[in-house]
Structures are given as C-alpha cells and as structure tokens.
Amino acid sequence: xxxxxxxxxxxxxxxxxxxxxxxxxxxxxxxxxxxxxxxxxxxxxxxxxxxxxxxxxxxxxxxxxxxxxxxxxxxxxxxxxxxxxxxxxxxxxxxxxxxxxxxxxxxxxxxxxxxxxxxxxxxxxxxxxxxxxxxxxxxxxxxxxxxxxx
Amino acid sequence: xxxxxxxxxxxxxxxxxxxxxxxxxxxxxxxxxxxxxxxxxxxxxxxxxxxxxxxxxxxxxxxxxxxxxxxxxxxxxxxxxxxxxxxxxxxxxxxxxxxxxxxxxxxxxxxxxxxxxxxxxxxxxxxxxxxxxxxxxxxxxxxxxxxxxx
Amino acid sequence: xxxxxxxxxxxxxxxxxxxxxxxxxxxxxxxxxxxxxxxxxxxxxxxxxxxxxxxxxxxxxxxxxxxxxxxxxxxxxxxxxxxxxxxxxxxxxxxxxxxxxxxxxxxxxxxxxxxxxxxxxxxxxxxxxxxxxxxxxxxxxxxxxxxxxx
Amino acid sequence: xxxxxxxxxxxxxxxxxxxxxxxxxxxxxxxxxxxxxxxxxxxxxxxxxxxxxxxxxxxxxxxxxxxxxxxxxxxxxxxxxxxxxxxxxxxxxxxxxxxxxxxxxxxxxxxxxxxxxxxxxxxxxxxxxxxxxxxxxxxxxxxxxxxxxx
Amino acid sequence: xxxxxxxxxxxxxxxxxxxxxxxxxxxxxxxxxxxxxxxxxxxxxxxxxxxxxxxxxxxxxxxxxxxxxxxxxxxxxxxxxxxxxxxxxxxxxxxxxxxxxxxxxxxxxxxxxxxxxxxxxxxxxxxxxxxxxxxxxxxxxxxxxxxxxx
Amino acid sequence: xxxxxxxxxxxxxxxxxxxxxxxxxxxxxxxxxxxxxxxxxxxxxxxxxxxxxxxxxxxxxxxxxxxxxxxxxxxxxxxxxxxxxxxxxxxxxxxxxxxxxxxxxxxxxxxxxxxxxxxxxxxxxxxxxxxxxxxxxxxxxxxxxxxxxx
Numbered sequence: 069x070x071x072x073x074x075x076x077x078x079x080x081x082x083x084x085x086x087x088x089x090x091x092x093x094x095x096x097x098x099x100x101x102x103x104x105x106x107x108x109x110x111x112x113x114x115x116x117x118x119x120x121x122x123x124x125x126x127x128x129x130x131x132x133x134x135x136x137x138x139x140x141x142x143x144x145x146x147x148x149x150x151x152x153x154x155x156x157x158x159x160x161x162x163x164x165x166x167x168x169x170x171x172x173x174x175x176x177x178x179x180x181x182x183x184x185x186x187x188x189x190x191x192x193x194x195x196x197x198x199x200x201x202x203x204x205x206x207x208x209x210x211x212x213x214x215x216x217x218x
Numbered sequence: 219x220x221x222x223x224x225x226x227x228x229x230x231x232x233x234x235x236x237x238x239x240x241x242x243x244x245x246x247x248x249x250x251x252x253x254x255x256x257x258x259x260x261x262x263x264x265x266x267x268x269x270x271x272x273x274x275x276x277x278x279x280x281x282x283x284x285x286x287x288x289x290x291x292x293x294x295x296x297x298x299x300x301x302x303x304x305x306x307x308x309x310x311x312x313x314x315x316x317x318x319x320x321x322x323x324x325x326x327x328x329x330x331x332x333x334x335x336x337x338x339x340x341x342x343x344x345x346x347x348x349x350x351x352x353x354x355x356x357x358x359x360x361x362x363x364x365x366x367x368x
Numbered sequence: 369x370x371x372x373x374x375x376x377x378x379x380x381x382x383x384x385x386x387x388x389x390x391x392x393x394x395x396x397x398x399x400x401x402x403x404x405x406x407x408x409x410x411x412x413x414x415x416x417x418x419x420x421x422x423x424x425x426x427x428x429x430x431x432x433x434x435x436x437x438x439x440x441x442x443x444x445x446x447x448x449x450x451x452x453x454x455x456x457x458x459x460x461x462x463x464x465x466x467x468x469x470x471x472x473x474x475x476x477x478x479x480x481x482x483x484x485x486x487x488x489x490x491x492x493x494x495x496x497x498x499x500x501x502x503x504x505x506x507x508x509x510x511x512x513x514x515x516x517x518x
Numbered sequence: 519x520x521x522x523x524x525x526x527x528x529x530x531x532x533x534x535x536x537x538x539x540x541x542x543x544x545x546x547x548x549x550x551x552x553x554x555x556x557x558x559x560x561x562x563x564x565x566x567x568x569x570x571x572x573x574x575x576x577x578x579x580x581x582x583x584x585x586x587x588x589x590x591x592x593x594x595x596x597x598x599x600x601x602x603x604x605x606x607x608x609x610x611x612x613x614x615x616x617x618x619x620x621x622x623x624x625x626x627x628x629x630x631x632x633x634x635x636x637x638x639x640x641x642x643x644x645x646x647x648x649x650x651x652x653x654x655x656x657x658x659x660x661x662x663x664x665x666x667x668x
Numbered sequence: 669x670x671x672x673x674x675x676x677x678x679x680x681x682x683x684x685x686x687x688x689x690x691x692x693x694x695x696x697x698x699x700x701x702x703x704x705x706x707x708x709x710x711x712x713x714x715x716x717x718x719x720x721x722x723x724x725x726x727x728x729x730x731x732x733x734x735x736x737x738x739x740x741x742x743x744x745x746x747x748x749x750x751x752x753x754x755x756x757x758x759x760x761x762x763x764x765x766x767x768x769x770x771x772x773x774x775x776x777x778x779x780x781x782x783x784x785x786x787x788x789x790x791x792x793x794x795x796x797x798x799x800x801x802x803x804x805x806x807x808x809x810x811x812x813x814x815x816x817x818x
Numbered sequence: 819x820x821x822x823x824x825x826x827x828x829x830x831x832x833x834x835x836x837x838x839x840x841x842x843x844x845x846x847x848x849x850x851x852x853x854x855x856x857x858x859x860x861x862x863x864x865x866x867x868x869x870x871x872x873x874x875x876x877x878x879x880x881x882x883x884x885x886x887x888x889x890x891x892x893x894x895x896x897x898x899x900x901x902x903x904x905x906x907x908x909x910x911x912x913x914x915x916x917x918x919x920x921x922x923x924x925x926x927x928x929x930x931x932x933x934x935x936x937x938x939x940x941x942x943x944x945x946x947x948x949x950x951x952x953x954x955x956x957x958x959x960x961x962x963x964x965x966x967x968x
Contacts, residue, residue: 069369069441088562090574094544094844095252098551101701101848102248102280103287104239112838114916114947124840128299129286130252133279137253141369141441149278155302166564197564219819219891238712240724244394244694248701251398251551262388264466264497274390291819291891316714347714394694395552401698401851402548402580403587404539412688414766414797424690428599429583430552436579437553449578452605519669519741538862540874544844548851591669591741616864647864695852702848702880703887704839728899729886730852733879737853749878752905 070143074214075176075186083172086138088197091126093163099130126161128203135194135203138169147188147211155205159196166197174206184216220293224364225326225336233322236288238347241276243313249280276311278353285344285353288319297338297361305355309346317352319344324356334366370443374514375476375486383472386438388497391426393463399430426461428503435494435503438469447488447511455505459496466497474506484516520593524664525626525636533622536588538647541576543613549580576611578653585644585653588619597638597661605655609646617652619644624656634666670743674814675776675786683772686738688797691726693763699730726761728803735794735803738769747788747811755805759796766797774806784816820893824964825926825936833922836888838947841876843913849880876911878953885944885953888919897938897961905955909946916947924956934966 100106108115109125116124132155161167174189188211194203250256258265259275266274282305311317324339338361344353400406408415409425416424432455461467474489488511494503550556558565559575566574582605611617624639638661644653700706708715709725716724732755761767774789788811794803850856858865859875866874882905911917924939938961944953 087556087558088565089254089556089558090561090563092543092547092844093842094542094547094847097544097842097844097848098248098252098547098701099283100704101698102245102252103283103290104700104704104706105287105290106704106837106839107290107293108837108839111840112916113840113914115838127283129279129283133249133253133277133283136279137255140253140255140257143257149307151307152305153303155305157299157301164563166562237706237708238715239706239708240711240713242394242693242697243392244397244692244697247392247394247398247694248551248697250554251548254550254554254556256387256389256554258387258389261390262466263390263464265388314713316712389554392694393692394697397692397694397698398548398552398851399583400854401848402545402552403583403590404850404854404856405587405590406687406689406854407590407593408687408689411690412766413690413764415688427583429579429586433549433553433577433579433583437555440553440555440557443557449607451607453603455602455605457599457601537856537858538865539856539858540861540863542843542847544842544847547844548847614863616862689854698848698852699883702845702852703883703890705887705890707890707893727883729879729883733849733853733877733883736879737855740853740855740857743857749907751907753903755902755905757899757901 069141070145072146073144073211074146075188075211076214078173078176078188078211080173080176083170086141086169088166088168089134089138090166091134091161091163095130095134096124096126096163099127103127103129105129121160123162128157131157131161131194131203132205135167135169136192136207139171139192144211147209150187150208150210153206153208157203159200159202161196161202165202167194167202169194179210182210184213185210186213219291220295222296223294223361224296225338225361226364228323228326228338228361230323230326233320236291236319238316238318239284239288240316241284241311241313245280245284246274246276246313249277253277253279255279271310273312278307281307281311281344281353282355285317285319286342286357289321289342294361297359300337300358300360303356303358307353309350309352311346311352316347317344329360332360334363335360336363369441370445372446373444373511374446375488375511376514378473378476378488378511380473380476383470386441386469388466388468389434389438390466391434391461391463395430395434396424396426396463399427403427403429405429421460423462428457431457431461431494431503432505435467435469436492436507439471439492444511447509450487450508450510453506453508457503459500459502461496461502465502467494467502469494479510482510484513485510486513519591520595522596523594523661524596525638525661526664528623528626528638528661530623530626533620536591536619538616538618539584539588540616541584541611541613545580545584546574546576546613549577553577553579555579571610573612578607581607581611581644581653582655585617585619586642586657589621589642594661597659600637600658600660603656603658607653609650609652611646611652615652616647617644629660632660634663635660636663669741670745672746673744673811674746675788675811676814678773678776678788678811680773680776683770686741686769688766688768689734689738690766691734691761691763695730695734696724696726696763699727703727703729705729721760723762728757731757731761731794731803732805735767735769736792736807738767739771739792744811747809750787750808750810753806753808757803759800759802761796761802765802767794767802769794779810782810784813785810786813819891820895822896823894823961824896825938825961826964828923828926828938828961830923830926833920836891836919838916838918839884839888840916841884841911841913845880845884846874846876846913849877853877853879855879871910873912878907881907881911881944881953882955885917885919886942886957889921889942894961897959900937900958900960903956903958907953909950909952911946911952915952917944917952919944929960932960934963935960936963
C-alpha cells in the first residue's frame with residue numbers, strides 16, 4: 069500500500085506493529101545459502117550443543133533482513149532510507165521462535181545538508197514470543213518537507 | 219577456517235578483502251522471498267523504468283547480508299559481534315554488479331562494562347566493479363583480552 | 369494489514385489493484401523446483417524455440433500463485449476462501465513480463481448451506497505490461513453476515 | 519515421458535495416481551517467499567495456536583501447485599490446458615502431511631468453438647495420508663481429434 | 669513411474685534420453701547457496717572475464733546433480749545405486765546452455781560379493797545444445813536376479 | 819582464500835577437515851527442487867516408513883554436492899579438477915545428521931598426457947556424527963609442476 073507522508077506528517081511516539089513470523093530451520097538454511105555464511109554457529113547442531121548457547125542461532129544479518137522485511141507493508145513516496153544506526157542483537161533467534169517488529173517514530177530533526185528534507189528516526193524493535201528483544205536498530209529516513217514541495 | 223585472535227592481536231589499519239560476487243536478478247528474487255519485501259523498487263522493472271534510478275535496485279538488507287556474508291571466511295573463537303554502526307548504502311546495487319568487501323581494523327578501545335574484553339571496530343566497505351561504495355558499516359566486535367584469559 | 373469486513377460491507381463493482389511484479393527466469397526455475405514440474409515448455413529454451421510459442425512459458429500454477437499472492441496485502445478476519453472458479457490463462461507469461469492483479473467485487477449472493485455467511489465473488493484479473501490478461505479467475509469468499517454476528 | 523493421445527484415446531473413468539510427497543515446513547516457507555503471501559495463517563505458529571485450526575496451514579495456491587505438479591510426469595503433445603474449474607480445498611494441509619493426486623478422466627465433450635478439438639475433463643483429487651481430500655479441481659484439456667489431424 | 673526390472677531384463681546397448689533443461693544463472697546461484705561453494709569461478713563475472721574461460725561456469729557438482737536428476741523419471745524397485753565411476757566434466761556449462769542426458773546400458777557383470785544381484789553399468793552422458801559432452805560418468809547399479817527372487 | 823600450491827608442494831598423507839553441517843529437511847526439499855528428483859525415497863515419509871530404511875534419505879547427488887562443497891574454502895590457482903573416481907555412499911544421510919568432510923592427499927603421480935602437470939588424488943571422506951562414512955570419493959586434480967612453470 070502506498071501512503072504519502074511528508075516530514076510534517078510524522079508524529080513522535082507514533083507506533084505500528086508488524087504481523088508475526090515464525091523463524092524456521094528452512095530460513096536459516098536459506099539465509100546461509102543466500103549470504104554465503106555457513107559458520108557452524110548457524111549450521112552445525114552437534115557443535116552448537118557443546119557451546120553455551122546450546123543450539124543453532126539465526127544469522128544477525130537474517131534477523132535484520134526479516135525483522136525489517138516484516139515492516140515493508142507501506143510505501144511512502146516522499147521518503148527514502150538514509151541508513152541505520154545502533155544495530156544490535158540483544159538475544160539470539162532460534163528456529164521455532166516467532167518474531168514481530170514494532171516501529172516507533174523517534175526523533176524528528178533537521179538535515180544539515182538537505183534543507184528540503186527532514187530526518188525521521190524510526191526505532192525498530194524486533195521481539196520474540198517471550199517478549200525479548202532480538203533486534204534493535206534505528207532506521208533513518210529522509211522525508212520531504214511539505215513546504216519544500218510547494 | 220578458525221583463526222584465534224585476542225584483542226591484543228588486532229592491529230589498527232590491517233585490512234583484508236573478500237572475493238567478488240556478481241549480484242544477480244535471482245538474488246533479488248530470493249531476497250524478496252526471504253525478507254518478504256516485494257516493494258516495486260526491487261520487483262517491478264516497468265515502474266522502475268519511470269523512476270530516476272531507472273532499474274530495479276537490490277534491497278539494502280540484501281546488500282548488507284551479502285556484503286557481510288562475503289567476509290565470513292574466518293572464525294575467531296575469541297570474539298563475538300556486539301553490533302553494527304553507521305550502516306549506509308551510498309550507491310545502489312543492480313543485477314549484474316559485482317561486489318566485494320574490504321574489512322579494515324579501525325579503532326581499538328576499552329569496553330566500559332566488560333574489562334575482560336576490548337572493543338574492535340571493523341570498517342566494512344563493499345564496493346562494486348566501478349569502485350563505488352555500495353555499503354558502509356562499522357562492525358563492532360568484543361574480543362577477549364589475552365591477559366584476562368590467563 | 370487487517371481490515372474487518374462483513375458481508376454487508378462488500379460493494380459490487382469495488383476494485384483494488386496490486387503492485388506490479390516482474391516475472392523472472394529465476395521465478396520459473398524456483399517454481400519448477402517447488403512444484404516438481406520440469407516440462408520442457410518451462411525449462412528447455414532450445415525446444416521452445418522450435419515451437420509456435422517460441423520461448424519458455426511460466427507454469428499456469430505459478431501465474432496463479434503469484435497472481436493471487438500479489439493481492440495478499442489485507443486480511444479480513446470475517447471471511448475465508450471457499451474456492452476458485454473458471455481459472456484461465458488467456459495469454460502466456462514469459463520471463464521479463466511485469467504482471468499485476470486487479471480484484472473487483474462481482475456477485476454477492478446467499479450461501480444456501482450457511483445462512484450466517486454470504487458469498488462474495490472476487491473477480492481476479494492478472495494483466496501484463498501490454499494490458500493483456502494472463503490469468504483470470506473468480507475467487508469465492510464466504511463472509512460473515514453482520515446480523516449473524518450480533 | 520511423452521505419450522501421444524488424441525481425443526479419441528481418452529476413456530472416461532480411466533485413472534492414474536501420482537507418487538506421494540510429504541509437505542514440509544520448508545515448502546511453506548518457500549511458497550510464502552515465491553508467492554509473496556506471508557499471512558499469519560501460514561507463517562505465525564504462535565497466532566495459529568490461538569485459532570480453531572491450531573497450527574500453520576499450507577497456502578491453497580501451494581496445495582494446487584504441488585497437487586498438480588505431482589501429476590506432471592507425462593506430456594501429451596496433442597493436448598493443452600484450457601483451464602481449471604471448481605478448485606476447492608476441503609481440508610487443510612499441514613507440514614508433515616503426505617499428499618498424492620489421483621487423476622480420473624471425467625466428461626469427454628465437444629468444444630463448441632474448436633471442431634478440431636475435444637474437451638477432456640480430468641478430475642484431480644489430492645488426498646492426504648488419512649485419505650482426506652485436501653484439493654479438488656477439474657482440469658479442462660483440449661485434445662486434438664485424430665480425424666482432424668488426418 | 670515404477671518399472672520393475674530384474675538383472676536379466678537389462679540389455680546391453682539399450683539407451684534412453686532425458687528431456688532437455690536450460691541451465692540458468694539462477695541455477696548457479698541456487699547451487700552455490702546449496703553447496704556452500706562460492707568460488708569466483710562460479711560467482712564473479714568480472715574476474716571470470718579476465719580468465720581463459722571468459723565467463724562464469726557451473727559447478728561440477730551441479731552438472732552432476734542436474735545431469736543425473738534429469739534421468740530420475742523411472743524407479744526400478746529391484747535395483748539400487750552402488751556408486752559412480754569415472755565422473756568427468758569434459759566441457760564447461762554456462763548459464764544459457766541446454767543440457768540433456770543419455771543413459772546407455774553398458775557392461776552387465778556378476779557381483780563378486782552378492783550372488784543374488786548382478787551389476788549393471790549405466791553410462792550417463794550429458795550433452796549441451798552443441799552436442800558437446802559436459803558430463804560423463806558410469807552409474808553402477810546392483811539389480812536383483814530373477815532367479816534369486818524365486 | 820587463495821593458496822598457491824604446485825604439484826611439488828602436495829605431500830602424501832596430508833589431511834584437512836571441514837566444518838560440520840547439519841543436513842535438514844529443507845536441504846532435501848531444496849535438492850529435490852534443484853535436481854528435479856522427487857523420488858519417494860527422498861520425499862514421501864509415509865512410504866519410507868514401510869521400507870527397510872524407515873525414513874527419507876538424502877539424494878546421493880546432494881551428499882556429494884554438500885560433501886564436496888564443505889571443502890571449498892581454499893582455491894589453488896595452480897590446479898584444476900580432472901574428475902572423480904569411486905564415488906560411494908556407504909551409509910544413508912537423514913535430516914538431522916551432521917556431516918563433515920576430511921580430505922587426505924593420496925597418490926601423487928605423473929599425468930601421461932600432460933608433462934607440465936602432476937596428478938593429485940584427494941581422498942574425500944564425508945562422515946556423520948556417529949563417525950560412519952556417508953560419502954567416499956577420490957577427487958583427481960591436475961596440478962602444475964613448479965619446474966614447468968619456470
């Protein structure tokens with residue numbers, strides 16, 4: 069769905085939540101094959117069983133790709149991604165966990181170099197079925213100012 | 219390959235470069251299916267042809283997953299990922315581009331909360347065949363201190 | 369997105385259109401592998417070049433799966449699929465074609481066996497970049513009646 | 519395998535049965551990624567556990583694609599698909615179910631618009647390991663008449 | 669299809685040919701991800717362009733898997749695979765090549781250790797659209813003797 | 819990683835071992851779709867339960883592709899694959915098994931037709947978590963002679 073929003077339309081504290089998605093062993097296999105990262109932490113159940121974490125863990129890059137992908141339901145033609153800050157994986161994701169992502173509008177600020185745009189920080193927090201945060205990051209958008217578009 | 223390195227073994231400025239990998243239309247299709255992000259920027263060639271960028275662009279989450287995946291050739295059992303900072307996508311990736319990642323050891327610093335570890339910043343820069351940077355981020359590792367391991 | 373709609377909320381003639389999606393050679397390969405149908409019509413470019421249709425064609429089951437998948441953006445918790453009627457593939461889909469699906473509310477009728485539900489016919493028409501219809505079907509939903517829900 | 523059959527060669531009531539195939543969680547993940555349908559009915563084990571159906575269910579489009587794909591073992595160069603009628607999913611498919619498809623020749627009739635062809639209705643019934651029907655449809659073929667081919 | 673054949677039913681020189689299949693860039697990407705082999709010979713178009721072979725080449729393990737997979741149309745419940753001999757890849761496979769496999773019954777011999785079985789050598793030869801052999805191997809089957817089954 | 823080795827650098831008896839990888843149901847599904855081999859031995863859990871082997875078994879072509887893929891960590895620009903001999907699958911691989919491959923340098927011999935190369939036999943043995951050999955083959959390399967390179 070397309071939903072046009074100018075910088076002025078973003079409201080600090082506004083929040084939306086994605087659907088849930090159960091991460092499967094198939095996802096881990098597919099991500100290894102997609103990224104080329106076959107490290108035993110993700111792929112070798114026998115070795116993992118000898119480690120403190122006990123079982124195979126999802127790649128951080130996958131938790132990021134799926135965690136952000138879950139939020140891809142709404143296109144704003146007035147904004148584009150500038151980057152991500154403070155990407156963290158506070159708890160591991162295992163096959164069988166169900167994750168969902170909450171996006172909350174954080175800081176709204178000027179962009180020093182681009183006066184026609186404002187900077188929107190979307191706080192993305194992916195949690196599992198126990199309520200633990202498995203991924204945190206700040207998605208920085210640049211959104212067109214309505215005044216500039218006139 | 220496993221290569222054991224303590225915090226003391228990291229040398230600022232040291233650098234390694236990955237193999238190259240040509241990004242294909244298949245990769246974009248696979249990533250859409252893996253992440254669930256089917257936005258027309260990645261999937262609709264007709265619509266893209268009407269936009270300034272002209273053709274389908276790879277998902278940022280994919281450039282990150284593959285860009286980092288390219289570096290996954292060497293395991294250091296004395297270090298683990300703390301997170302990523304300043305993730306940026308300065309230029310788009312299109313099907314047919316060939317990318318590779320250079321990892322350079324940046325700042326080495328104390329970790330305020332974990333005296334047994336030091337903080338290693340790996341600067342990850344993914345470039346395409348024209349030498350343009352398509353992904354930049356700082357990978358923060360926590361590496362065990364040799365003295366602490368004694 | 370969830371959007372609750374009772375039978376009484378459907379309006380004949382109402383219409384929505386999906387995003388577009390470019391079908392790729394990768395999609396055909398993935399569908400062959402998923403369905404197990406490796407017939408030369410889909411897989412053998414050399415043989416296809418000797419046939420009237422000239423080039424590999426997408427599986428009908430794939431055009432259906434993706435054509436319907438494109439409409440999966442909105443969940444109505446008050447309705448469920450009863451089935452599909454009159455599934456047709458009037459024109460072939462080739463790698464490189466961009467398709468999108470228009471869903472139009474057709475007939476609204478009683479369901480003889482289920483008085484608490486009404487029957488909604490969604491006319492699904494998938495077209496390519498030339499405006500040709502590549503898939504047509506009628507999706508039959510059973511939607512709860514508001515009066516019955518009271 | 520190729521097996522040439524003209525319209526006159528089809529015998530009402532003739533039947534063939536496919537091999538069996540166990541549907542896996544991987545199939546559901548692959549189909550979500552292929553079709554773009556990530557609805558929680560298929561993807562969110564936690565939510566499904568709160569619903570009457572209790573667990574993730576395969577997409578109807580997947581049961582159709584695999585149910586029909588199972589029959590793709592024999593090519594008849596004298597026939598082509600006209601379409602499908604009465605596609606139904608009487609019982610759900612879950613990961614772990616084993617399905618197979620029986621194809622029975624139903625009605626043989628004239629095609630009003632194409633005198634050189636006859637219309638063959640193949641009744642496709644996909645059943646699970648408990649003998650329940652999980653997919654039913656009528657596949658309409660147009661088969662060349664031998665007399666017309668002379 | 670199942671086709672029961674005892675050792676005595678195999679005839680030296682008998683031959684069957686598979687359908688053709690066009691190898692795609694997607695197949696190479698999928699095989700890299702499945703096998704974990706991301707060597708630049710298969711993945712880096714830029715580097716390949718500097719090499720004598722000029723372009724990306726399919727993995728030998730893929731040519732084997734698909735070349736043999738093409739022959740998997742007929743199950744003989746009286747035989748099982750003992751192994752493969754003399755596996756060779758005389759010419760490279762590139763994306764866009766169309767391959768097919770011819771299986772010819774070669775030597776029929778006693779199995780020294782298993783008197784109830786005979787040893788069947790199937791000569792598997794995979795060729796491309798130019799008639800070049802891209803894969804050669806000898807598939808050794810052990811087939812039950814009819815006399816032993818009495 | 820690239821590691822240049824001339825024929826003279828290979829030492830009989832030298833050995834290296836790959837990381838481990840747990841084979842999953844997803845791998846079997848992906849390999850069926852990649853190779854086109856959907857035989858019930860790999861795909862039909864119900865039928866397998868009636869057979870002596872009791873459960874679905876991995877395709878031999880997959881055990882080979884992954885078994886060899888596990889060793890693809892080091893490129894020698896002075897050698898290329900000539901072929902494989904004596905490929906055997908002494909024990910079956912099931913979903914849940916963890917495999918790893920040991921490569922041991924076997925015979926080093928002259929190549930009758932190519933005086934500038936020597937022939938290196940790498941003995942590849944893939945074992946499961948119980949130490950059983952699930953794949954054995956001899957990988958024949960042709961490695962440039964240092965003297966010839968002068």
